[in-house]
Amino acid sequence: MLRRVIVLAAAFPLCGCLADQTAQVGKCEYEAQIAFPTAKLVSSPDMGQMIKACMKAHGYEYDWRLDQCRANFETEANADCYRPIR
Numbered sequence: 248m249l250r251r252v253i254v255l256a257a258a259f260p261l262c263g264c265l266a267d268q269t270a271q272v273g274k275c276e277y278e279a280q281i282a283f284p285t286a287k288l289v290s291s292p293d294m295g296q297m298i299k300a301c302m303k304a305h306g307y308e309y310d311w312r313l314d315q316c317r318a319n320f321e322t323e324a325n326a327d328c329y330r331p332i333r
Contacts, residue, residue: 268307269326275301276324295323308332 279297280286286294299309307329311318316328 268329268331271302271305271307272298272324272326272329275305298323302329303332306332 275298276294278301279294282297283291283293302309308331309323309328310316310330311322311328313328313330316322316325319325322328
């Protein structure tokens with residue numbers, strides 16, 4: 248029983264990190280859409296670079312090789328493709 252409590256206590260803070268990361272990607276995507284209003288897709292080079300730069304400024308690094316990152320044409324807007332910078 249104590250082992251389960253310790254495992255849950257250790258994993259609980261991680262849940263908040265992913266939620267924060269997802270929210271931050273959304274904010275960065277929104278900023279990119281404001282900066283490039285005529286771009287139709289997140290996959291436009293300008294928007295993708297801006298999202299990555301914004302995420303880096305907020306402490307996340309883009310890494311398409313992460314297991315959970317589903318590589319497609321909009322990976323810059325996928326929270327699973329970022330990891331915290333240590």
